[in-house]
Amino acid sequence: MIDIARHAGVSKSTVSLVLQGSPLVKAETREKVVAAIEALGYVYNRGAANLRGQRSNIVGMVINDLANPFFAELAVGIERVFHAAGYIPFIANTIENPKRQGEVLRSMSEHDIAGLIICPARGTRPSDIETMAQLGVPVVLAMRRLAGPRYSSVTPDNLRGARRATEHLLALGHRRIAFFGGYSDMIAQNDRCGGYQAALVAAGIAVDPMLVIEGPPNRECGQNAIGHVLDMAVPPTAALCFNDVVAFGVLTGLERRGLAAGRDFALVGFDDVAEARHTNPPLTTVHVDTGALGERAAHQVLRMIHGDARPEEFVSDVDLVVRASCGAATGRLQ
Amino acid sequence: MIDIARHAGVSKSTVSLVLQGSPLVKAETREKVVAAIEALGYVYNRGAANLRGQRSNIVGMVINDLANPFFAELAVGIERVFHAAGYIPFIANTIENPKRQGEVLRSMSEHDIAGLIICPARGTRPSDIETMAQLGVPVVLAMRRLAGPRYSSVTPDNLRGARRATEHLLALGHRRIAFFGGYSDMIAQNDRCGGYQAALVAAGIAVDPMLVIEGPPNRECGQNAIGHVLDMAVPPTAALCFNDVVAFGVLTGLERRGLAAGRDFALVGFDDVAEARHTNPPLTTVHVDTGALGERAAHQVLRMIHGDARPEEFVSDVDLVVRASCGAATGRLQ
DNA sequence: CTAGAGAACTGGAACGTTCCAAAACGAGAT
DNA sequence: ATCTCGTTTTGGAACGTTCCAGTTCTCTAG
Structure with a gap:
């Protein structure tokens, strides 16, 4: 960043301002900076920015069984809205293993995630989740609620x-x-x-x-x-x-x-x-409506990230769709 | 970290040593530090460590269609070996959109990923990938090779x-x-x-x-x-x-x-x-053998992260499995 | 009792940003 | 000319680590 400041003939503070799209910088200056960025092939270090700015654009997505197409569809919905909002998700597949889940939760918190969507593995104790919440990470539970304190959640009916x-x-x-x-x-x-x-x-x-x-x-x-x-x-x-x-x-x-x-x-x-x-x-x-459920979950964490801490328990409507495996179509059973 | 140093009566350097599992610190001291960590509920900031240490344990996984069970299975295999190796993957679903792919690639490089596995979206230009490689990020292509320079890849036959x-x-x-x-x-x-x-x-x-x-x-x-x-x-x-x-x-x-x-x-x-x-x-x-293919891809980037830059083009064996949709079982066709 | 060699520790600079307080600039009013 | 005020720009501290170059212990051998 210092290099590009030198190249553009401004201070690193000004470069920072440009990078953040601040309106404080004159159009002409901005152009010089942008040109320098272009010329030097500079790549922004979001890690450093997070460190100083005390905020992050990383979120966590922990799924208990990604090989189940249901959860894959859910993940797709979640990723869609996070991407659109400028967040980038970590993914972890816990395969119903609370130990593994504990590891990824710790790893994610070490990376200072801004929010977390989790389908808790079987055997998850509320305290595992509580640890996250205590760290100030907005948590929403997907598909599986948890006994104890009120968390945001999305589940089908x-x-x-x-x-x-x-x-x-x-x-x-x-x-x-x-x-x-x-x-x-x-x-x-x-x-x-x-x-x-x-x-x-x-x-x-x-x-x-x-x-x-x-x-x-x-x-x-x-x-x-x-x-x-x-x-x-x-x-x-x-x-x-x-x-x-x-x-x-x-x-x-x-x-x-x-x-x-x-x-x-x-x-x-x-x-x-x-x-x-x-x-x-x-x-x-x-x-x-799995994709929509995932999107809803992502919107909930986004809302919480933006300061609205109220938990919301969303229950989505469901429908029975009758095909052949129940015998109704053929009428042959009984 | 300074807090815990104070609490344990040592310097922050020593705390750092303990955190890194260095053998240079006396067992007794280590215990004091660990106790302090425990007592204060300290959580390690890996972002800061990356910043100073110039290395990262984040890897990127960009998939073109996560809703396709095939790619979900691939992702599961990849995640499995990365988790075991102490890496944590970003995930992105490009839905075959090169623009979206460009966005996530940029976002991932801003986070200084240590490696990248990508199933390139249709319409990906080799230069999109080359940008990553130039940044020194080990890249392996999954399922889809690319014309041009030799990259590591895994594909079925x-x-x-x-x-x-x-x-x-x-x-x-x-x-x-x-x-x-x-x-x-x-x-x-x-x-x-x-x-x-x-x-x-x-x-x-x-x-x-x-x-x-x-x-x-x-x-x-x-x-x-x-x-x-x-x-x-x-x-x-x-x-x-x-x-x-x-x-x-x-x-x-x-x-x-x-x-x-x-x-x-x-x-x-x-x-x-x-x-x-x-x-x-x-x-x-x-x-x-999709899961194995994913694992292979992850092992390749791990190998490259550890300094072995040789590209490897892995082609996995395949088998025809005859079930009923081809008419062979019933023999009714022709 | 001391020199010397390890072993165990430590202070401070550095990583690449943001943020704050303050400085410099520019233009209109006096 | 000078003052004022708003617009731009800036230097330096700070974020939480690691790493380097020492420093301070502790022990053994002379």
């Missing part, structure tokens, strides 16, 4: 979505309906499973705990769950899955046994990732 | 994969085979389309340029392409797609017309994303 999906299965005549995936110590699972149970109870059906199969929200879990359940004395005829990826696993498990969803078993997912419409058969699922 | 896939289609008896997706100004498309053409030529079939439908590598393109091609006087009976996502679009397009892949049209994808096995029908595609 898990309870309502699961309830509608279950009602649909009930309307198709199913009485023994299972719930696959997620763990009861995850709030999202509580909400989705809660919606499922509420619908059962409202229909006068007792909840059978044997039919709630917990597991990680991935393909493998779905595949195991369907196998397990089909070996029961009185197997269920339908299942709601914690998310689409679990449902994809169920599809594989069914196929391995020569069975097909929609014909031999009614299957419903949750999230409506882009691939859900192409599965075999196409997956009935609860539609979530 | 596009030519061979496409050739094998096309040969498979030929073996099933198809003579009019289309190629969907990608643009001829993308090297990856050249390679894949080149493999396709090579197979045709080897089989004594003239390449019909009408059957090569260019377009963005996304679902929409596939949907449009199949519609377009089915309206021809003599439509093709099979197609190889630039990637799986394009093939997913074709699946939708086929479905819209009441047709099914594997029965009415032979379809092959490229990449073998996780969802390909669950599509309706399951997609025959060229398997790429």
